[in-house]
Amino acid sequence: MANKTIYDVAHLARVSMATVSRVINTPSIVKEETRNRVLKAISELGYKPNIIARNLAKSKTTTVGVLVSDVTRSNVSELLGGIIDIARMYKYSVKIFSINPDEPFIESIYEIVAEQVNGLLCLDDELSDVDVEKMKTILDENSIPFVFGNSYYSGDGIANVSVDFEEASYILAKLLIDDGRNHIYFLSTKRRYSVNMAKENGYLRACKEFGITPHILLSTGDVLASTKQFSDFFANNKKIDAILGVRDSIAVSFVNVAKKCGYEIPKDIAVVGFQNSKYSLLCQPSLTCLDVPIYDIGAVSMRLLTKLMDEETPEKIKIILPYSIIERDSTR
């Protein structure tokens, strides 16, 4: 059984295809009697308009692209959750693109443009300023609005939805300092994410303000590697009484090693995380951490994008969402 077209419906309802199109798009304009006849035909045939054809006719699409560097990165799925829910609400469908590591970043943008998306949500957090500028140029040329979700790119005219990680990190560090800690380590990732840079800056600001020497430890995401790294760290007998871990998995690895080396948490070392993931609850002791509204960041990004696509002018193009801090057993 082939796909029904608008012709089939028109024929059955004995009207022109234009009328069918109208009952679908602007039903109020059609006389009730005709409208009902058409509606009946539609449901009898199980007709669904071909969205491709509609898009072509309108020369616009109801698709947004979501660009990620890697879907498996933490937070991406929760961001997607918010994005998809709002997209449905506004009748957009979402195409997902990941960056092809085998070609220059900008090629990915060209490919997305060719797919005729109506807007782009960029969840990539590792872009150079140059790439961001190039991307902006191409997208602007094609009148494709875009917004960055959960990342920091400061350029003019670049829409951004995030949490103030710099401030949050500052507050977290201050919390440790107020508790009398002064050998505070900042555990971050080897890869330079804009978000983690912001956290680092907040930490550095607090250190500077309170006259504490900053210590930064970078590790990969790999559990075994960081376990080894942290063991070496303790073998060198470094002075330490607190850590801030940008990722829960890193913080938990560290806690495990510290405990094995005879340190008590939080007595000897206080621990603070930046994600409120299940890890933070499953960890022993449970982790004090930032609670970032990841789902909301996704949802708000998408909502902002819908405004941009409708050529509304939103009051703000850079949105900072509130966060909270959850104190648990790894600090006191």
Add this chain to the structure above:
Amino acid sequence: MANKTIYDVAHLARVSMATVSRVINTPSIVKEETRNRVLKAISELGYKPNIIARNLAKSKTTTVGVLVSDVTRSNVSELLGGIIDIARMYKYSVKIFSINPDEPFIESIYEIVAEQVNGLLCLDDELSDVDVEKMKTILDENSIPFVFGNSYYSGDGIANVSVDFEEASYILAKLLIDDGRNHIYFLSTKRRYSVNMAKENGYLRACKEFGITPHILLSTGDVLASTKQFSDFFANNKKIDAILGVRDSIAVSFVNVAKKCGYEIPKDIAVVGFQNSKYSLLCQPSLTCLDVPIYDIGAVSMRLLTKLMDEETPEKIKIILPYSIIERDSTR
């Protein structure tokens, strides 16, 4: 600057649009000299074919749909990783759909059909057989091939890529039994996923075969709730010397509670998980568990779908991938 069309290129290269189309789609057919002229025009203009128009003209799409019940479910992002990589390889783009909880499941299928996807990957694991049949009917009517990834639906003509969780679970249970354990609990989810049912069946088979009384404990995904549930469990002084946890987060919760109640792992209680997630490594002690090739399941599902979309007849429509078992400190 508006989008360049094939006309602009044709004009610049002084050929017809048909020729331009040919150098894009079947370049070998065009005389080299003409081809080069067209290529030059294409790159001068930065022309990219409008994929919507192409799809309409070919009345087919190069888009596959991926249907999930909820993107944030564990494994979904890793499945997506495999799917996206293979999709890129075969030049498909992927649209992601989640099930709208506010309407009957089958409506979601109609919406996907309207989006003109060329094939569908279904990652939903909680469908009733009735829904699966309905879905198959609709999709068949519209000649949209589909495959289930990481789930079990046994119907005829239903493509499926998974791991033999029934067998794996049987082997895991047997491993505990061989170790002399005979009060083995199976911790599963309240929601009935086809995959978890398969695990349960393997466990039950082992119990039956070795004359052990099966015990099944169902919990929600919520850490706090399951912590309470497990505390109550121990308060009732149940006999227990081993558990199989379908999810790592559940297994870790259980371990935490058991330790707090004075049990030693694995001496008093051996623990086995079904996911090789970071939790299983971060847990103290580290968890013995199944290693399921989630990424591969996504990749193979997508590959199978490309064959189906190309109307090849794959030798097998139900693919069982190999797994392995990683023994760590939670058993011995």
Add this chain to the structure above:
DNA sequence: CTGAAAGCGCTTACAG
């Protein structure tokens, strides 16, 4: 309120 017709940007037999 409704129909005829042009157009969206491509592809692809059909001629030549």
Add this chain to the structure above:
DNA sequence: CTGAAAGCGCTTACAG
């Protein structure tokens, strides 16, 4: 090897 033309399934001024 290349062009003219029809067609993919819709939408939307333009008439009436």
